[in-house]
Amino acid sequence: MDVRYMAGAFYRALTAAKDGPSLYDICDPVFLRQSCGNSHLATFYRTALNNPALRLVLRRSGLPELRDPIRVRALRDALSAACDDDAPDWAAIGQPVADLVDTIELSHPKPKRVVPPPHLPRPADIDAAIRACGTHLLGSFDRNGFIPTYAAFNLIGDPDCGGRELLMALTGLNARGYKNSTLMFNLARVFIARSATGRLINPPWIGIAEPMWQPVQIRHRTAYYDAFFTEALLAFIDTDLATGAESAASRDAIDQMVAFCLKTSRETVRGPDGGTVDVVTALAPLPHPRFSRFFWQIKQRLGFDVYVPDCDTTACSLSAATQAGCNDPMLQQPLIDFYAGLQVRDGGNAPSVTVPLNDSIDYDGGIVTWIDSLAGERPFGNDLDPTLNLDVLELSFRNAARWQVIETPKRLETLRRIIGFHRRLIESGQFADPKSHIYYLPELYCAYFGRCTAALRALPEAVQRAIDPDDAFAAMREKVLGYVQDELITREINPFDAALALIALGHLGAEPDSFKAPLNCILDALGEGWRGAPFKAYEWNKMKTPTRILVGGPEVTSAFVLMGLALARRALAPRPAA
Template sequence: MTPITFVFPANPGSFFNDLQGVARGLGACRPAPGQCPATRYFMSFQYFAGAACRALTARKDGPSLYEVCDPVLAGQAGGDPHLAKFYKTALGNPALRVLLRRAGLPELRDEARLAALRQALARARDEAEPDWAAIGQPVADLLNSIALDHPRPPPAVFVGKAPQQSQIDGVIRDCAQHLLGSYRRNGFLPTYAAFNLIGDPDCRGRELIMALTGLNARGYKNSSLLFNLARVFIARSPARAVVHPPWRGVAEPMWEPVQIRHRSAYYDAFFIEALLSYIETGLALPADKIAAERAIADMVDFCVNISREEVEGIDGARFNVITALAPAPHPRFSRFFAQIKQDLGFGIYVPDCDTTACSISAATQAGCTDEIINQPLLDFYAGYQVRAGVNAPRVTVPLNDHIDYEGGVATWIDNLAGERPYGNDLDPTLNLDILEVSFRNLARWKILETPSRLATVHRIIGFQKRLAASGAFANPRSHIYYLPELYSAYFGRCYAAFLALPLAAQAAIDPDGDFDFIRHRVLSYVKGELMAAEMNVFDAALALIALGHLGADPRAFAPALNVIVDAIGEGGRRGPFRAYEWNKMKTPTRILVGGPEVTSAFVLMGLAVARRAMAGRG
């Protein structure tokens, strides 16, 4: 079953009225062999009806979230108005109040502890320069009382027979038609974001304090504080079963009715790659090929022109980079959600290293000749690269500080105004994207001829090798925005770009064979862990991307191919497949990003890679 994600709908009370509609959308709950879809629907509705009933009738054991917060935040509060506004908008909406009205914490019957918690909220509201570590500690102590785990799918029954080639080609065509049809209807390919109030399993009290002290924007600190307080009441009450039911596989499915539709250059970059994959299969009819090429050209323009932003490098040189969200109206938010975004403290977006790398890579693959492609971006990235003992404090929100950051490039780029709302963090998968775009522009950026640029590449490869050697790449906690399965697929994509280089260039970039070492570790994870357990469609697509690019025996593709072919149609009216988690944010709470179009794009890419490998053209 799929988890419920809240994004504060215009009519919050419709949550319970539409419970039947929720159940109808739960395609992730697969019927048993011989079970009809009506039975699956009944089971879904029965689950949510039962879970909601238990939440609404549970015995209340201590003060609720609202009994804690209303005296401080519900009235005409002074000080920083955003904290109270966020509380009323995000946590005080009627649907959530009903769901959590009987969720209480027994330790808060202690008047001293309750008073300390309220005092912390009042200080966050009133003080001009709050001591966020002290303010966050009462919430952090409560947060340490909850237990959340990452998905642990049960073992899968191995199926060695792959689907027919015609079935694989049919799914590729279905995914391509979904993407082209959506582009034709919308004028772009949408992606969706959704909040999951249960939060991320890797974020507990220690990580909350990291966020409160490492983030820069006060609105972001406010939302992190209150979201994490709410997490405790949800996770320790029967409401947990409503907000966070189980699902199949690793990537988290996304609930359909309450998602924020938007557009970003990061998403367009991967849609470009998906449509390029479709054209390369040779399956596109002439009219579809023309439509795909037009969409690609438009998305390249969106990436390198509309989303372009000038920033200053560490040495004062100016560079053009790609911003996470272009100025309005380009992100395509609805008016309602545009205002909600402001109210919740997400008013400022700055460029990031990942969107820049993926956009430039996609534009390069599409044959773009814009001058932005010629910038030697490694000179810019070198300023954001961590060097132990020199600039390690560049990572201000070290949620994954169990890994060695040396050689890694941080995520967020300061804009010309010097704004840095998210502080900075460091994600391993992002660094694969920097390597991949560097390989595609090796000659253009004169990397082999420029010792400083080659040294930047070597340090990133060293960072990746240590991740592989320690096994940390397979630990979800190591990743800020992704899952280990996505890291594996992105490594395959990076490895393919590496193998496309001349042998002499490969030797200069990787003289010690580090890429082959990482390749074996990633393949072992994909075959021995990811594919050994039950997968959903998105898991299977990522497995195929990794296996195909890393040169696995095509006979190993069968389980993932069967998962995809068997699930065709699960998306209902929205597309061939459901929406799944592509990437995420861990602060201020767990925010998932994905969509039906995203699933189609990754399935298309995975099947195209597998198809090429099975034809002996890997």
């Protein structure tokens, strides 16, 4: 973070000329009155938007069009309806806010092209960086009893979410609290993005993945994170760079994290045949998420107190357990049958995607994100994310024999339809468009595509041919590898971007020259982190609703860098003599 830049941005936010009514001029009369029918909305306003710190920097952020009393009345009436009506008309309530959201001009990063470095770094330097990342992860686990990840709110919102997407969310989400927070965050982001405060909230950065500079970050633990930390420590062991003590500590941490995934985070839901199935919840009950009491109370006040299982956490947890050699009975369930019940069929259950923020892509064959709880709860409605569908494939490839995928025509058809979903996405070029993704960057999709491809290529050739008779993965590989080589690594990147590039390049069998730019980027940045971390925290995944919520952390960066460097090290190792 550039301290001089932040100081200047803070000063400009405090001293900017006020050009019309502010967020507080609009909202105070609605939410600070004695009676508000839906107490959550008033509580949300007071906690999330009317706190002293945000009010300080937003009090001079005004919108000139709100000098029009008719427009102000329409906006306040909509907010009052959201607050007071028993069954709000969310499309009507959202329209005045959506009109304002459409005045925001935001864009995704467009890094400039750079001259590639001339040489590969020394193998010894790669090894040293791997050891630094492994030591960081093990040290964090030893201090905390788990490896933490952090969430941070970026109130300026996501460039892909305009007024149309706001209305999709308001009408497609189920939980009223989540609708409330989406409405209010989107109203606030207009005042932020169109004022000097925007440059304070959203400073510029190098590369694609956004650095997590936000001063308030919420530490927590989920099975999804433990699954990827498990993979990182498995990669550390496989490099043979860990000492004997570090290998033993890694194994112990892996065992504990797999247990957290499959035991602590296990949840029973209804299966497609009416029976029950064990899946993995997105957020285990207290005390397991390891929130501080302060943040847990804020989380409940803001309306984020109900979570349900999801297909991605389930897939990644079971994949990590499989890789770790676990034989938990949960792995014996042919979960591909459960996923088939959540697969979109054109003209069939396509309406199951209730929040279609990425409706420019063809959903047919894809698996939706959220799993109804046994009580029938689905607070987030449902959406469909491409990267999640790679994780479902990867898990299924690793368990193809156990689940008798090849021997069961329906299971084989389910996999082929997911592959067809990806093939259309990749061949159209839409995989490289951030708008095609709900929770991830296109660059991360490329890395996970490499990971998925590696799981397929590890299967016997006859099994590969049965799953992919048209050799779709070979065609997709060319497109994805071309994007990484011709776009991602030819531009300014940061260490997290570089790690994603290495994972894609390593798994997809790229030529050694392709590794130069990402390897040099990572090694040049080694030591940039704070408090002994090798690297800073960067965006791993995100939520687009209710606002842009980034998830990552310095440990996450270490995990991805470690996995990327391990693959590069293997790819660059001297070939044995014939």
